[in-house]
Amino acid sequence: MSGTALDPRTAPTFPMAAKTxxxxxxxxxxxxxxxxxxxxxxxxxVDEMPDWQELRESGKQIRQHTMxxxxxxxxxxxxxxxxxxGVVHWAKDAxxxxxxxxxxxxxxxxxxxxxxxxxxxxxxxxxxxxxAAGIHPYETDLAELIIQLGHDQPSHxxxxxxxxNRQQIREIFQREMNLPELGETPQDLADAxxxxxxxxxxRVTTGVSGANFLIxxxxxxxxxxxxxxxxxxxxxxxxxxxxAGIDKVVPRFEDLxxxxxxxxxxxxxxxxxxxxxxxxxxxxxDGPREFHVVLMDNARTEILGDAEGRQTLNCIRCGACQxxxxxxxxxxxxxxxxxxxxPIGAILTPQLQEMHHAQSLPYASSLCxxxxxxxxxxxxxxxxxxxxxxxxxxQNGMLNAEALAMRAMGMIFxxxxxxxxxxxxxxxxxxxxxxxxxxxxxxxxxxxxxxxxWTQVRDLQAMPEETFRExxxxxxxxxxxxxx
Amino acid sequence: xATSSRDVVLGRxxxxxxxxxDASAASAGWSAIRRGYQRTATRDRxxxxxxxxxxxxxxxxxxxxxxxxxxxxxxSRMLTARGVRRLVVPAGMIPENxxxxxxxxxxxxxxxxxxxxxxxxxxxxxxxxxxxxxxVLQHAPGQxxxxxxxxxxxxxxxVSAGRVVETVxxxxxRLHATADLATTFFSGPSATADIEMxxxxxxxxxxxxxxxxxxxx
Numbered sequence: 104m105s106g107t108a109l110d111p112r113t114a115p116t117f118p119m120a121a122k123t124x125x126x127x128x129x130x131x132x133x134x135x136x137x138x139x140x141x142x143x144x145x146x147x148x149v150d151e152m153p154d155w156q157e158l159r160e161s162g163k164q165i166r167q168h169t170m171x172x173x174x175x176x177x178x179x180x181x182x183x184x185x186x187x188x189g190v191v192h193w194a195k196d197a198x199x200x201x202x203x204x205x206x207x208x209x210x211x212x213x214x215x216x217x218x219x220x221x222x223x224x225x226x227x228x229x230x231x232x233x234x235a236a237g238i239h240p241y242e243t244d245l246a247e248l249i250i251q252l253g254h255d256q257p258s259h260x261x262x263x264x265x266x267x268n269r270q271q272i273r274e275i276f277q278r279e280m281n282l283p284e285l286g287e288t289p290q291d292l293a294d295a296x297x298x299x300x301x302x303x304x305x306r307v308t309t310g311v312s313g314a315n316f317l318i319x320x321x322x323x324x325x326x327x328x329x330x331x332x333x334x335x336x337x338x339x340x341x342x343x344x345x346x347a348g349i350d351k352v353v354p355r356f357e358d359l360x361x362x363x364x365x366x367x368x369x370x371x372x373x374x375x376x377x378x379x380x381x382x383x384x385x386x387x388x389d390g391p392r393e394f395h396v397v398l399m400d401n402a403r404t405e406i407l408g409d410a411e412g413r414q415t416l417n418c419i420r421c422g423a424c425q426x427x428x429x430x431x432x433x434x435x436x437x438x439x440x441x442x443x444x445x446p447i448g449a450i451l452t453p454q455l456q457e458m459h460h461a462q463s464l465p466y467a468s469s470l471c472x473x474x475x476x477x478x479x480x481x482x483x484x485x486x487x488x489x490x491x492x493x494x495x496x497x498q499n500g501m502l503n504a505e506a507l508a509m510r511a512m513g514m515i516f517x518x519x520x521x522x523x524x525x526x527x528x529x530x531x532x533x534x535x536x537x538x539x540x541x542x543x544x545x546x547x548x549x550x551x552x553x554x555x556x557w558t559q560v561r562d563l564q565a566m567p568e569e570t571f572r573e574x575x576x577x578x579x580x581x582x583x584x585x586x587x
Numbered sequence: 588x589a590t591s592s593r594d595v596v597l598g599r600x601x602x603x604x605x606x607x608x609d610a611s612a613a614s615a616g617w618s619a620i621r622r623g624y625q626r627t628a629t630r631d632r633x634x635x636x637x638x639x640x641x642x643x644x645x646x647x648x649x650x651x652x653x654x655x656x657x658x659x660x661x662x663s664r665m666l667t668a669r670g671v672r673r674l675v676v677p678a679g680m681i682p683e684n685x686x687x688x689x690x691x692x693x694x695x696x697x698x699x700x701x702x703x704x705x706x707x708x709x710x711x712x713x714x715x716x717x718x719x720x721x722x723v724l725q726h727a728p729g730q731x732x733x734x735x736x737x738x739x740x741x742x743x744x745x746v747s748a749g750r751v752v753e754t755v756x757x758x759x760x761r762l763h764a765t766a767d768l769a770t771t772f773f774s775g776p777s778a779t780a781d782i783e784m785x786x787x788x789x790x791x792x793x794x795x796x797x798x799x800x801x802x803x804x
């Protein structure tokens with residue numbers, strides 16, 4: 104993977120990218136291993152909760168309720184955060200969010216920032232904007248550090264470097280940290296990261312973070328993490344800048360009792376994350392003296408306006424759907440051409456692009472429903488996928504080849520004689536394409552034109568020499584002949 | 588005058604929802620949210636305390652249970668076993684809990700680099716959640732600034748049994764009154780599973796965590 108940021112506007116279509124990824128056996132092995140481990144851990148801590156389904160239902164209702172009153176809760180958050188000494192900024196889109204953050208860093212007189220892992224900053228490609236302004240961002244989450252030093256791109260919402268194994272990480276650290284003697288146990292690698300970042304934590308005076316939850320009732324912000332890099336970035340700098348999508352707000356402090364149970368168990372298979380931080384505005388002498396929150400839309404209001412797509416905004420970014428998805432588990436995250444990969448990415452990315460790009464993503468699913476089953480806030484991802492497929496088809500017009508073919512199919516299916524005629528014709532038409540395998544079974548590996556989409560990623564079994572109905576009719580006439 | 592981004596975003600939200608919403612509608616909707624999950628304790632007191640110890644151990648913390656009169660001795664044993672001598676303590680620590688033979692330095696707003704030079708930190712705590720093996724600190728006497736319990740590599744935390752709850756819901760209910768204080772939940776020492784999903788103890792936060800659970804008399 105090159106250092107070019109994942110950008111849905113320029114990424115190849117999913118089937119094309121997936122085909123390349125399928126050839127990378129090391130990547131597939133790494134992804135399979137990591138997702139197997141997380142799924143097993145998740146299952147263990149979810150199974151010990153007899154009220155899990157009730158928690159999911161409450162989680163869903165809290166998120167749904169928030170979206171229905173989003174303007175009220177955002178204004179309430181703004182007012183309470185401001186009262187507590189925070190400064191709230193609003194950004195219509197990624198471009199405005201980047202401009203606000205760069206200006207705030209410059210106003211703080213900083214040329215370096217320490218960053219907590221944040222998918223929102225990945226979404227808006229903040230690091231390249233900071234670098235272009237002469238500001239060096241240091242990623243401090245271990246996985247994000249691996250990605251940054253490896254000039255790589257995140258492939259998972261929670262564990263962005265999940266596609267790398269320990270030998271690959273060791274090579275990156277040896278090269279980038281100048282540690283030729285570095286060992287390859289996970290402990291050696293984590294120790295190297297601690298050494299490398301300690302000095303940055305103690306020196307850099309500006310921090311940039313995302314947010315897990317914005318609490319409307321108190322104006323507080325909540326961030327969950329494992330390593331303590333988050334606490335370092337939230338506590339030690341003089342200036343802290345938090346950027347959050349407008350979907351991150353929750354109504355009341357009490358609502359965290361649901362979300363803080365659902366999120367860690369779903370995301371990393373832990374009963375609670377090693378560290379949760381909640382802070383409200385500025386609290387001298389504890390923590391930064393200056394605190395900014397950037398509330399960003401970036402097409403979220405488009406999603407809000409679509410009754411069927413709206414539930415996409417309920418996502419709390421746990422990544423459970425990625426780990427459970429049979430497609431993601433084969434291709435890894437980069438094939439999705441977006442920092443949001445897997446099932447949630449397949450619905451979120453095209454909607455964030457207002458359906459102008461990433462149109463192949465709603466098709467990157469077999470609709471098996473595994474994602475829905477593990478989603479802690481019960482987002483019906485298959486339902487949204489079908490809704491978005493419908494949108495893609497409508498957007499591409501009703502006169503295209505696929506729509507015409509579907510109409511012809513409808514006509515054939517409505518009449519038995521037409522259907523039988525079509526089956527006979529099919530057998531004749533496929534004859535030149537069929538290749539027999541070792542057991543005499545016929546397979547088609549290539550179909551022309553539009554139908555080629557099917558055979559691009561799988562072989563098609565040839566039609567049988569006779570249909571069930573034909574066989575049944577023959578059998579009946581034989582039985583009549585033999586007098587039974 | 589140009590429309591502010593704030594007005595644009597709020598306007599888009601109201602257009603998407605079909606109307607503006609207000610406090611009474613939000614409050615009514617919020618009250619109707621179904622909450623069928625377990626909010627109160629299901630175990631007796633002893634069961635809750637045992638669960639906390641079990642869950643803390645499961646996440647690599649070291650835990651001992653002592654009576655109120657044994658705290659000082661227990662702190663002394665823990666610090667000796669860890670081989671630490673010079674520790675920072677937040678203002679407002681109960682002095683009787685701190686044994687002789689160690690250097691306890693009250694936090695005077697030390698810089699991160701100064702905190703880094705200590706062998707460790709001793710704090711009290713606001714509460715603990717048994718079900719998840721979590722201890723909660725707030726910016727309060729005996730617990731101090733967040734940086735104090737973060738930068739030193741060793742943390743010894745005192746938890747009173749009377750402040751242990753079973754469920755996350757009970758904890759959030761107790762924290763509600765002081766929700767505006769800077770708050771840190773920790774569940775075991777700092778950890779990561781970013782490399783092949785192998786859980787490793789100790790990255791940036793304190794790599795070594797001892798908890799003394801103080802039984803009531």
